Structure formats: structure tokens, C-alpha cells
Amino acid sequence: MEATVKINEITQNDLDWKICYDSERCTRCGKCIATCTFNALEMQVEKRAYTAVEPELDNPTAHKRKFKAVPVVKQISDLNHKCVGCGMCEKVCPNEAIKPERNIDSREALINHPGGSPIKRGGRTNLSTERTLDKIKVGRISQMTDPSLDAQRHTFDLKTPFGRILGPEELPTKFIDDEMKIEGPTPPVRWIYPIIIGDMSIGALSTRAWEAICIATAYLNEKHGIQIRMCSGEGGMPIKLLKSKYLKYMILQIASGHFGWNRIIKAMPEMVEDPAGILIKIGQGAKPGDGGLLMAAKVAKHIQEIRGVPKSDLLSPPNHQGLYSIEESVQKMFLSMNAAFQFRVPVAIKVAASSSSVSVYNNLLRDPYHIVGGFFMDGIQGGTGAAHQVSLDHTGHPVISKVRDAYLAATAQGKQGRIPLFAGGGMGMTYDLAADAFKAICLGANGIFAGKIFIQLLGCIGNDNGRCNQCNTGLCPTGICTQDYRLVQRLDIDKGAEAIVNYMLNVDTELKKMMAPIGNSSLPVGRSDALVSVDKDIASKLQIPFVC
Amino acid sequence: MCRIGAIKSLNPIHPSMALTLMLSQQKGHDNSGFAIVMKDLYGIFEPYKDKPLLSYSCTEKGKTIIEEFMMEKGFSKKIFRWEPPVKPFKGMDFAKMPFYGFDVFNYPDNLMNAPWETKEDALLDTRLELRKLLEETGDGFVFSFWPDVLTLKEIGNPNHIGEYFDLWTKRDDILSKNIVIQYRQNTNYEIVRYAAHPFFLQGYTLCANGENTFYVKNKECQKSLHKGYIGFESDSQCFLYTLHYIHHELKWPLPYYKHVITPLPFEDIDKMEAEKQKSLYKIRESLAHLEINGPNTIIGLLPDNLMFTCCDSKKLRPVVVASDGVTTVITSEVCGVNDVLPNRDPEKDIYPNEREIVAITNDMEIKRWKQQ
The missing domain is CATH 3.30.70.20 (Alpha-Beta Plaits)
Incomplete structure (x- = not known):
């Protein structure tokens, strides 16, 4: 049977x-x-049954069961x-x-x-979606003795340093008629907006999506004075951009595959501006300890040209082969990247948040060359274009306690701020980028970086509840994470850029709206007393008051 | 808001003048304390200008602890002690200590001919060790140990404190050319004597009002900068430590104190010539954690007795500077000035702006320096 x-x-x-x-x-x-x-x-x-009335002479209401074929989706x-x-x-x-x-x-x-x-996909973790930041509130409100400010009226300095900061005793100062002169070289430092558009490469993104973010970045800088910076991601960028004045808004990334750097190096003699910085990617929060993989399906002709590779799976190894220690990485990689731009461009490092992050940060703080210009920590809630689901959901470390640990470790040595801290991984997950940035800053970050939310602004419909997340397949339905020439037409570049600009203008206002009540016009980096937590364990770990 | 004040004069003045300055500025229900620092002393202390003077209050047991400790540290030759005459009265509203002492010592033999840097280090170490010792048993407080400096701090009704120490009666015994004073207005009832400004460290005296909204940042940074940066019982101590760090440790001129605590907005720095821009950016980078963000007024006194005031970058606290040519006053509110300098020309009073340091030299010249 x-x-x-x-x-x-x-x-x-x-x-x-x-x-x-x-x-x-x-x-x-x-x-x-x-x-x-x-x-x-x-x-x-589909075969559909229906009842048809077929009158007969002796039975005018006779009916029969009949069938019909119905086209359906x-x-x-x-x-x-x-x-x-x-x-x-x-x-x-x-x-x-x-x-x-x-x-x-x-x-x-x-x-x-x-x-x-194993299951591979893009996006963020769909399992660890509970966020520390949402259990933290800005609880220290200025009211009587220290008046709150007027977000519309006062001047707010929404800038943060990016680059290696020397201690005051290390500055090459000289006083002539009581006027300070800085005589001698100092590491390059750029004061930038405390939110960086995180590293999403051309390749992971369509050229149109990448271009839309570039346009938004330039527009925010040129028209609104918001000095936001965008990191290229690994894979280089168009020669035209490398040679344009807008390069100053771009942070160039070098990762373990070194993709795109041949073109960057070749373009150097013709660059009219220095890039905003270099970011050496060691690890990534979404898939810590894992390399990058751009599937051959996404390696279209223009990607082959930009990266200088044939059409094949492009593998960025899990580590920078040839680097065996923190000290060596500082000496070899940082020195050479610094030297490449004649020590005019800050060079920073991005690592996946991990139990060992503070040790790495401590080590870099002691680097005698003063050439590590930023420490980017990427938490488990970070997004990616392609990863094994098991990595996304089960490996990694939340970033918030780690950035706090790193800040307090530097503080204990009197070295806070010497290597600016940037926290990423899940920033903007609940679409509250300003609040996320503000809280991370109060806990000790100099700024944050975010990626996913910017492609969501472009139109990506992927979310952390299992929707889409097919960034790895080349079949992105929004034309954002694909190189298919038909699909990329789905994205309207100008409208995408406009959405990012509008959102960032809102973030700018919201940041001021958060700084005003605590009475601060400068970024409250490390002002942990402004925060409280409604979760006892979080409060205890972050050393902020517990409230209920 | 605490009422703060300072008087600098060509002629030595009595604390009663400072009390008069503060009296009309009293407001509110609290007025929880009083502190005064006198520098460049005359009267009974005039003969001992170059000898370290220990200002303290303690229990009877504390007296023994202090004597034994000072002996052990080589400060065996106490050459003068002033015990302020006290006048207890009914209804006294303050927490007095059993004993108040102001002892002048000779330097120990090993320090007698030592360079000044060694002496000032030793004086600080001695005070810090003594403070720690007294804190262990809760038997006293030591406020300053420095040549030519007298400090008195108490918790309670400031007028009563003045009356108890008979400071309202103008006399010739306790005089100085510089007085910095505070009538404490505090909403925090868990206060300790060390929290009362003016604070003192190695010749630097400072008092301030308002809230230091970057207190945590300041404190976390300062803790590792210098052994003398301790306590932090008041958020205003941070202002003194930054002053000491910039002026004494880094040896930067005073205007750079203002650049550090209230850096110019970037849009203003960006308009300056390149060299200036560079130095201001570097200061802002290196000392970001010593920035204050208001609302505050600061009154400071340097080791060379230059007296100055400056405000937060939004000028959220009042201050006035007034002079009759012989005596100059810096204080929170003009009503106090009217009481002590009634014959000055009020049109010449200065209300410093948010970008100024207004300083008074020892010959009563008023210098105004604008942050730009």
C-alpha cells in the first residue's frame, strides 16, 4: 500500500x-x-472543482460537479x-x-x-538580537544647578579625533613669548564625525549602492558640514575616485586579501588629496576568526578590474599571513602603511571584539612608534556580506562591555584617548543610531561605525529576524548586494543617497538632543555618569548605576 | 550655587573683610560650610614666611598622631603654633572639631638647603602621608602644609563658624594680602571637610562653583597624572588639579589653562592662522579629558600670588571683578563687592566673559587675556 x-x-x-x-x-x-x-x-x-447548473427538461435546477484548470502563482x-x-x-x-x-x-x-x-548567508546574527544598549538610558539630566543646553541654540562640537594622540608631555612644544609652537612632527590626526560608515566593499555591494553611499558621504560633508567618513571595505575603489578631491572623505581598507591595493598604489602619484585614513582589517565581528569570501557569482567584470583578479571565488584569509604578533603587526604593517602616505594619513586597526581585545589594545597603546591611529572593535552583532550562519549566530563577543573594558584599561594607565576607540557591530540595529552612538561614547568610545543600517537606508529589506539575508548569493532583490546588471537597476542611486542624507541629518539633531539635556556641548567621551542601566548585571559590568 | 570670593590687596587684610564680602551673597537654606585660604601672611605669621605652615583640625588623639608623625619625618622643630581663640555660643550650628592647629616648622636638616623642587615634593609627600594616617583612624584633617599659607575649613553655618573663631572682629593678628573664600551651598548632605573649596596643592589655590559635568572624565584622567591628585570629594577639585598640571607640571603659561578647560569651538579654531590652529588642535587632542563643560566660575591663586578668574565656555555662572586701586575683589555677586568696596567706581567693575581670563597682579594691575 x-x-x-x-x-x-x-x-x-x-x-x-x-x-x-x-x-x-x-x-x-x-x-x-x-x-x-x-x-x-x-x-x-490548479484543478478546481465547481458546481455548474445544467437545467434539464424535467429538472430545471439540475447541477453537476465539474472541473476547470485555473492558472495560479x-x-x-x-x-x-x-x-x-x-x-x-x-x-x-x-x-x-x-x-x-x-x-x-x-x-x-x-x-x-x-x-x-553549512548554511551561508549575509546580514547580522539572527539569534543574539538582545542589545545591551537598549538597557542603558541617559539618566543624568541637567536641570537646576547645571542647566541643560538648548539643542537649537548652542554650538555643539560633534567631532572626534581619528589618529594617534600624543600625551601633552610628548608634544614637541616650544614657547615663544608665551605662545605655544608645535615644532617637530606629530602623528596625523583628523577630527571627524563620531559616526563612520563602516567597511562595505564594492563587490559585496553593487557599484550603484556603493556610489549612493559615496554621494551621501560627500553631500553631508560639502553641504551640511557633517564630517562623516566612509570606509571603502576591502577591494579598492574606482580610479576616478582615487584621483578626485573626494578621496579625503574615504578611509581605505586593507584586509588579508589585499584586494584593490595594486590600483591604490598605482594611483598614488595622481592623488590630489590624501585619504581620510587607512583601516587595517584584522577581524570582523560577524565572523570573527574567519576570512572573507566573495563568491565568483559576484565577481563581475568591473569587480575583476577594480580588484585586479580573474573571475573566481575571492578568498581573504582568516589572518594576515606573514604577521605573527601584535608587535610585528605594528612594526611591519602599520609602519609600511604609514610610510606609504609619508606619515600624513592616520592608520587604524579593526579587530573582532574578543576576550583578548583589551590585551591587544594595551599592547598597541605602548607602541613606541605612535603609529596606531585608531582601534576599531567589531561586535557579534555586526553584519556581513557572506558568512556561515554558525559564525554569525554563535561566534563573537558583544562590543559594549569590551569597549568599556578597553577604555577603563587605558584610563588605568592614564592613556585614555591616545588611540581613539571606535565601536561597531549592531549599531543602528533598532534604527536608533544616534542613541547608540551617544551611549557608546559615554562609555568610552570616541565614535562608532555602522554598515548595515546604511544599506537598509538604501532599501535593503534584510533584517535580524531571518528576512532575506541573501547578500552572499548575488541575487539581492534590492540590487544592493549584487553585481547582476539587471538587478542593480532596481536601486535609484539618488533616492538612496537622499535617504542616507536625511537620516544622518536626523542623527545629527538627535545627537544634539541627547547632549543638551546632560549639559554638554563637546562629545561626552567616557562620561559614564550620564548613563544608568535598568539591568543590574549590565550596570555592574559597565560600572554605571543600576536603576529601576 | 556656592558663593565664592577672593580678595587681593596691597595692604594686608583681615578675614573679617572676606566674611563681609560673602555675607550679603548668602542665599538659600543650606550654606553648609565655609573655607578660607590666606596666602602671603602678615601679623603673627609674618616672621615665618619661608617656613612651612601646617593647617589642620583634629581630635586630641589626632594631635598626638600629628606630633609623632611630624617628628618622625624630621619636622621636629615646631617654631610657632597658633591656636585660634574660640568663642562657643548658644545655638552654634556647625560640627566643630576638638582642636584647630596652625603650626610653623623648620625644615628638617636634609631639606634645609635642598633646592625648592625637592622641598615642595617633600612638603606634599608629608601632607599626603599625614592625611592618610589621620583618615585611618578618623582623627583629623590636614588642609595645607606650605610656607606662608593658612587654611581653615569647617562644615556648618558659615556665619557661626566665623563667630566661633572670632573672625568677625577685625584684629591685627591674622592678616594676609590674598584671601580666597567660599560659602558652601551644597545639595549633597553627605559632605566632608575636604570637599570644601578653596582647595590647595603646592602653592596653587582654587575655588569654583557650579557643577563639573565632566567630573568623571576629569577624575579618571587626573588619577594617574600626579600623586597629589587625590580625594575628589568635590567635583571642583578637578579644576585645581588641571591648573596644577598645566602650570606646574607641564609648565605651560596660564592662558593655556583656559585653552585646556574650555577649548575654542572647532569653527573658531579653523579661522586662525595655521600655526595657532595646530597648537590648539594638539591641546584639544592631548588633553580632551581635562576639558570642562560648565557651568562654572573659577577663582585661582598661583604660587606667585597672581589671582585670576575664568568661566565655563557658555558663561553659565556669574562673577564680577572690582577694584579701588588698593584692594581688588573677585566674587560671585556684586552685592558682596558693594559691602567691602563701597567707594570704588562701579562703572569700572568687570564682568568677565566666557573666553576671558581676568588676572590681578601683585601691584593691583588687572590684566585681561582673551582666548583666541
Whole structure:
């Protein structure tokens, strides 16, 4: 006897997302199928029963059961064509006939391992979405004895240093007629906006998405005086930008694959501006201890040109091969990157937050060459273009306590601020970038860096609840994380840039709105007394008051 | 808001003048303490100008601790002691200590001919050690140990404190050319004597009012800068430590104190010529954690007795500087000045702005330096 059901066949209710379809509303226009980049939909014909009245002479109300073929849109129940919940079908449907629905009984994570392969995806962790920052409040409000400021009226210095800071006793000062002169070289330091657009490469992003962020960065600087900086990510950038005056807003990244640096070096003689900085990426919060991988599917012709590589999977190794110690990294890598721009450009390091981060930071603080210009720590809630899900969800370290630890470690040595601290990983996860920045700063960060929220502003619909996160597939439905020339057209560059500009103008106002009540016009770096926590353990760990 | 004041005069003055200066400025219910630092002493202390003077208050046991400790440290030759005459009265509202002492010592033999840097280090070490010792048993407080400097601090109603020590009666025994004084207005009832300004460290005296909103930043930075930067019972101590650090340790001229605590906004720095820009940026980078962010008025007195005042960068606290040519006053409110310098020309009173340091030299010249 044949079984009534083959339970090993994948069906809709095994998957994370189920298509909810109303054939009565559907006009069969086909837009949903055309727009689904994952080929999760197809037209099928359904056999439908209906009752037809067929009058007979002796029985005028006689009816018969009949069948008809009805064309319908159907979800393909196949792991290779699974619905990812991106909702593009819903977006294009003129009749509200179709939408994806989350399947809370999904078995997908259990069964989606064809050939024994682990799940790979992009985005942030979907498991550790609880945030320390949301349990911290700005509880120290100036009221009577120390008046709060007027966010609209007062001048606020929303700038933070990026570069190696010398202690006052190390400054080459000379006084002539009681006037201080700085005589002799000092490490390069740039005062920048305390929010950096984190490293997302051309390759991970489409050129159009990357360009939109560049445009927003330049616009914020040139039109609004917000000195925001954007990190290139690994992979270089267009020659035209390298030779333009806008290079001054860009932080160039060098990571373990060294992609793009041949073109950067070749462009150096023709650069009219120095870049804002160099960021040496050692590790990444989303997949600490893991390298980078740009799938061959995303290595389009222009990516091959920018990176100087053939079409193949591009692997950035988990470590910088040739560096064996912190000291060596300072001597070899930092020195050579500093020397490349003749010590005019700050060189910083980005590491994944880890139990050992403070040791690394301490070591760098003692570097005798004064050439480490920033310490970027990336927490477990950071995003990525491609990683194993197990890395995203289970490896890494929250950044907040680590940045606090690093600040307090520097403070204990009287070296706070000497190497500016930047915290990243989950910043803007709840779309409150200003609040996140402000709280991290009060805990000791000089600034923060964020990536995901900026592509979300462009139109990325991926989220931390399992929606889409297909940045690694080359099939990004929003045209942001793909190099497919058809898909990238979906992104309107100008509108994307405008969304970022508008959001950042709002962040700028919100930052002031947070500084005003605590009575500060300068960034309250390390002003932990402005914060309280509604969680006892968080309060204890961060050394701030517990309140309830 | 604490009322603060300072008087500098060509002629030695009595503390009663400082009390008069503060009297009309009293407001509110609290007035929880009183502190005074006198520098460049005359009267009974005039013969001992170059000898270190220990100002303290203690229990009977504390007296023994202090005597034994000073002996052990080589300060065996106490050459003068002033015990202020006290006048207890009914309804006295302050927490008095059993004993108040002002002892002048000869330097120990090993310090007698030592360079000044060695002496000042030894004097500081001695005070810090003594303070620690007294704190262990809770038997006393030591406020200053320095040549030509007298300090008195108490908790309670300032007028009563003045009356108890008979400071309202103008006499010729205790006089000085510089007085810095505070009538404490504190909303924090858990106060200790060390929290009362003026504070003193190695010749530097400072009092301030308002809140130091960057107290935690300042404190965390200062803790590792110098052995004398301790206590932090008041957020205003940070202002003194920064002054000491900039002027004494880094040996930068006084205007740079202002550049450190209230740096110019970037938009102002960016308008300056390149060399100036560079130095101001470097200061802001290196000493970011010593910035204050208001609201404060500061009155300071340097080792060479230059007296000055400056404010936070938004000028959120009042201050006035007034002079009759012989005596100059810096204080919170003009009503106090009217009481002590009624015959001055009030049109010449100075209300310093947020970017100024107004300083008074020993010959009563008023110098104004603008941060730019």
C-alpha cells in the first residue's frame, strides 16, 4: 500500500517562509514571478472543482460537479528556490494578492544542508538580537544647578579625533613669548564625525549602492558640514575616485586579501588629496576568526578590474599571513602603511571584539612608534556580506562591555584617548543610531561605525529576524548586494543617497538632543555618569548605576 | 550655587573683610560650610614666611598622631603654633572639631638647603602621608602644609563658624594680602571637610562653583597624572588639579589653562592662522579629558600670588571683578563687592566673559587675556 504522504519531500511548511496567495485577487499579470530573484514562484495550473447548473427538461435546477484548470502563482517548495521573505512579490503586486509569511514551524535550518554544506548567508546574527544598549538610558539630566543646553541654540562640537594622540608631555612644544609652537612632527590626526560608515566593499555591494553611499558621504560633508567618513571595505575603489578631491572623505581598507591595493598604489602619484585614513582589517565581528569570501557569482567584470583578479571565488584569509604578533603587526604593517602616505594619513586597526581585545589594545597603546591611529572593535552583532550562519549566530563577543573594558584599561594607565576607540557591530540595529552612538561614547568610545543600517537606508529589506539575508548569493532583490546588471537597476542611486542624507541629518539633531539635556556641548567621551542601566548585571559590568 | 570670593590687596587684610564680602551673597537654606585660604601672611605669621605652615583640625588623639608623625619625618622643630581663640555660643550650628592647629616648622636638616623642587615634593609627600594616617583612624584633617599659607575649613553655618573663631572682629593678628573664600551651598548632605573649596596643592589655590559635568572624565584622567591628585570629594577639585598640571607640571603659561578647560569651538579654531590652529588642535587632542563643560566660575591663586578668574565656555555662572586701586575683589555677586568696596567706581567693575581670563597682579594691575 502506498503511503498517503512522503514525509521526506520538502513542502512549503518545511520552509522559513510560505507564500500567501489569493487567486481571487490575482490578475495573473506575472509581475511577482518576474521580480522574484530567487525563482521561488512559478505559474502552475490548479484543478478546481465547481458546481455548474445544467437545467434539464424535467429538472430545471439540475447541477453537476465539474472541473476547470485555473492558472495560479505557486511557491516552489525546493531548497534551491526557497522563498526568503524579501517581499518583492508583495511590493510589485498591483492587487495585494500575494505576500510571504513567516513560518514559525519551519524546519529549514535543520534540513538545508545539501551535500553536507553549512548554511551561508549575509546580514547580522539572527539569534543574539538582545542589545545591551537598549538597557542603558541617559539618566543624568541637567536641570537646576547645571542647566541643560538648548539643542537649537548652542554650538555643539560633534567631532572626534581619528589618529594617534600624543600625551601633552610628548608634544614637541616650544614657547615663544608665551605662545605655544608645535615644532617637530606629530602623528596625523583628523577630527571627524563620531559616526563612520563602516567597511562595505564594492563587490559585496553593487557599484550603484556603493556610489549612493559615496554621494551621501560627500553631500553631508560639502553641504551640511557633517564630517562623516566612509570606509571603502576591502577591494579598492574606482580610479576616478582615487584621483578626485573626494578621496579625503574615504578611509581605505586593507584586509588579508589585499584586494584593490595594486590600483591604490598605482594611483598614488595622481592623488590630489590624501585619504581620510587607512583601516587595517584584522577581524570582523560577524565572523570573527574567519576570512572573507566573495563568491565568483559576484565577481563581475568591473569587480575583476577594480580588484585586479580573474573571475573566481575571492578568498581573504582568516589572518594576515606573514604577521605573527601584535608587535610585528605594528612594526611591519602599520609602519609600511604609514610610510606609504609619508606619515600624513592616520592608520587604524579593526579587530573582532574578543576576550583578548583589551590585551591587544594595551599592547598597541605602548607602541613606541605612535603609529596606531585608531582601534576599531567589531561586535557579534555586526553584519556581513557572506558568512556561515554558525559564525554569525554563535561566534563573537558583544562590543559594549569590551569597549568599556578597553577604555577603563587605558584610563588605568592614564592613556585614555591616545588611540581613539571606535565601536561597531549592531549599531543602528533598532534604527536608533544616534542613541547608540551617544551611549557608546559615554562609555568610552570616541565614535562608532555602522554598515548595515546604511544599506537598509538604501532599501535593503534584510533584517535580524531571518528576512532575506541573501547578500552572499548575488541575487539581492534590492540590487544592493549584487553585481547582476539587471538587478542593480532596481536601486535609484539618488533616492538612496537622499535617504542616507536625511537620516544622518536626523542623527545629527538627535545627537544634539541627547547632549543638551546632560549639559554638554563637546562629545561626552567616557562620561559614564550620564548613563544608568535598568539591568543590574549590565550596570555592574559597565560600572554605571543600576536603576529601576 | 556656592558663593565664592577672593580678595587681593596691597595692604594686608583681615578675614573679617572676606566674611563681609560673602555675607550679603548668602542665599538659600543650606550654606553648609565655609573655607578660607590666606596666602602671603602678615601679623603673627609674618616672621615665618619661608617656613612651612601646617593647617589642620583634629581630635586630641589626632594631635598626638600629628606630633609623632611630624617628628618622625624630621619636622621636629615646631617654631610657632597658633591656636585660634574660640568663642562657643548658644545655638552654634556647625560640627566643630576638638582642636584647630596652625603650626610653623623648620625644615628638617636634609631639606634645609635642598633646592625648592625637592622641598615642595617633600612638603606634599608629608601632607599626603599625614592625611592618610589621620583618615585611618578618623582623627583629623590636614588642609595645607606650605610656607606662608593658612587654611581653615569647617562644615556648618558659615556665619557661626566665623563667630566661633572670632573672625568677625577685625584684629591685627591674622592678616594676609590674598584671601580666597567660599560659602558652601551644597545639595549633597553627605559632605566632608575636604570637599570644601578653596582647595590647595603646592602653592596653587582654587575655588569654583557650579557643577563639573565632566567630573568623571576629569577624575579618571587626573588619577594617574600626579600623586597629589587625590580625594575628589568635590567635583571642583578637578579644576585645581588641571591648573596644577598645566602650570606646574607641564609648565605651560596660564592662558593655556583656559585653552585646556574650555577649548575654542572647532569653527573658531579653523579661522586662525595655521600655526595657532595646530597648537590648539594638539591641546584639544592631548588633553580632551581635562576639558570642562560648565557651568562654572573659577577663582585661582598661583604660587606667585597672581589671582585670576575664568568661566565655563557658555558663561553659565556669574562673577564680577572690582577694584579701588588698593584692594581688588573677585566674587560671585556684586552685592558682596558693594559691602567691602563701597567707594570704588562701579562703572569700572568687570564682568568677565566666557573666553576671558581676568588676572590681578601683585601691584593691583588687572590684566585681561582673551582666548583666541
